[in-house]
Amino acid sequence: MELRRGTRGPVLVLDDGRQLTLDSDEESIVACVSHAHMDHLSGMSSGVALMTEETRLIFSARGARYRNHMPLQLGGSVRLLGGDVTFSARSSGHMLGSAVFSVDLDGLRLTYTGDMNTYPSVLHDPAEVVSGTDVLVIESTYGSPVYRFAEREQVYASIVGWIRRVLEEGKVPAFEVYAAGKAQEVIALVNTSLEVPVVVSRAVGRVAEVYRRTYPWLDFVVEGTREAGEVVRGGGFVYVSNRRAPTAWRSEWAVATGWALTRTFPGYDAAFPLSSHADFHGLLEYVRSTEPKLVVTVYGHSATFARFLNRTGVKAISLDEKPLIRMI
Ligand SMILES: [Zn+2]
Incomplete structure (x- = not known):
């Protein structure tokens, strides 16, 4: 063999x-x-x-x-x-x-x-x-x-802190992350740490629906739906997408990837070393x-x-x- x-x-x-x-x-x-x-x-x-x-x-x-x-x-x-x-x-x-x-x-x-x-x-x-x-x-x-990552709780805390700050400034914290895995982790983190709604891109939503079979508490609305329209009108939400695209609202953009430990991400407002x-x-x-x-x-x-x-x-x-x- x-x-x-x-x-x-x-x-x-x-x-x-x-x-x-x-x-x-x-x-x-x-x-x-x-x-x-x-x-x-x-x-x-x-x-x-x-x-x-x-x-x-x-x-x-x-x-x-x-x-x-x-x-x-x-x-x-x-x-x-x-x-x-x-x-x-x-x-x-x-x-x-x-x-x-x-x-x-x-x-x-x-x-x-x-x-x-x-x-x-x-x-x-x-x-x-x-x-x-x-x-x-x-x-x-x-x-x-x-490659030595900080404690995950520490990375989570810095993400949550960043979200709070961006929301306080009246902008939308937006994440560009992998559609499968990282996106659902960010949704779960927001759901368990903050009381703000999450709007996701369609590709993220399709995978998140599969996650919801195992984690029924995952709470998000998918861009383009009536529910998402209401959330967007109300403001004060987090956006999770698999790609960075112009948004109709004022945003700050972050990435969450292990590579943030050693690489810079020019053009992004924040980069969190969150790895799977x-x-x-x-x-x-x-x-x-x-x-x-x-x-x-x-x-x-x-x-x-x-x-x-x-x-x-x-x-x-x-x-x-x-x-x-x-x-x-
Ligand atoms: Zn993989």
Whole structure:
């Protein structure tokens, strides 16, 4: 069995040549689809695409519809390929329905984190550690020591403080954020911290409707509806959108992304380092808690993270540097 760096994500190649994909959009007999971000859209050309129901619904709300999906809920397992391979899903804490996948075959347990967050948020618990993991394939988006996020509560407090200030000045605090995940976190933060209505763009609203099945308390109105018109006329609201566009009201614009830690966002009034990924310290803690025999790093700063792990006595390989690894 080999692990290969496929297009988009990793591919497990069995000895008979059949492929199991982990967020890779190559052909496969079973595709594990970790979460509903477009850069992980995969498994359309597989025999079976395994994902949580939430992931399928969010993809569907964004126009990507699966015909070959098999639901696998967080905490659940399924045996496929004649019972020879067991697939399990645990929460990755990254967004609604996001999964850490484990694949058990030939006495080996390989765990793939997908994108993950190791800290609790207003919506999600941290990524679950999978015990008994032999090979940990871990994302390393922020796998460099320069990425150290402040406590989430601290970031939340600065966002809420900014919203209050902008509202007091008679303007609308507007956020340009990812339509799936970050937007819903901002909505939830406003709902739980402030008593002001939230108007969202249509794309954000479509995904937020899926979130509302799990979090019925999420409160927002969608731009263009009669309810939103009333809120806008009343003033004193927060606007959450997936793109920055001219508004009919006076606004200040903010972004909320982990990249705000190291990049500037000219033309924006504020940039908050709010990430849906683990930072360097979180990745390290996850590896330590999992205690795998081998770590394979993928995405982002994978080479830096693998080098660091090797220096600390943990055997690690970057799949971006070494795109084919013999497993057993
Ligand atoms: Zn993601």
